[in-house]
Amino acid sequence: MAITNAEDLFYTMLNDVYAREQFQAQFWDQLSQQVQDPEVRDVTTVRGYFAKQNAANIEKAFQMLGRQPGQTNVQAYKTMIEDWRKEFDMIQNPGVRALFVLAKIRHVQNWRIGEYMTLSLMAEATGHTAVASLLEHNLADTVDFVERTRERFRERVWQTIAGRAAGRAA
DSSP states (O other): OOOOSHHHHHHHHHHHHHHHHHHHHHHHHHHHHHOOOHHHHHHHHHHHHHHHHHHHHHHHHHHHHTOOOOOOOOHHHHHHHHHHHHHHHHOOOHHHHHHHHHHHHHHHHHHHHHHHHHHHHHHHHTTOHHHHHHHHHHHHHHHHHHHHHHHHHHHHHHHHHHHHHHHHHO
């Protein structure tokens, strides 16, 4: 589909985020089954749950706009996830594996924050205030998740790095 105006761009971006949220929900659920660390498993499980909720909110947004989600090309995103899976499988140390998963969650969530900020602003600017509210809800949940996991992530980095340094010093 050719993008000829801001409305086309909005629908294309909304559709892409919707497809990625659906794909992510499956990915986080699968990853939670592979992670040994109970705390990180809980984080991935919650992230999968939020991805499903975000996708449901976007479905509602499409309904409110009188549109249906269309086909989207998420091949680049799938390739990125597959690369992450390969990297994850190569990591032998459980602590480093947990750190890797937390880092990738942060990576994706920061990306998602930028997308939701842009989409909610576009929805508001085009007079779709109810849709903007749904997108703002997804944004708020994502920001809250990042904030709530910030300290866990920081602690895990220090544990993993300091633990390796202590092991080399011994």
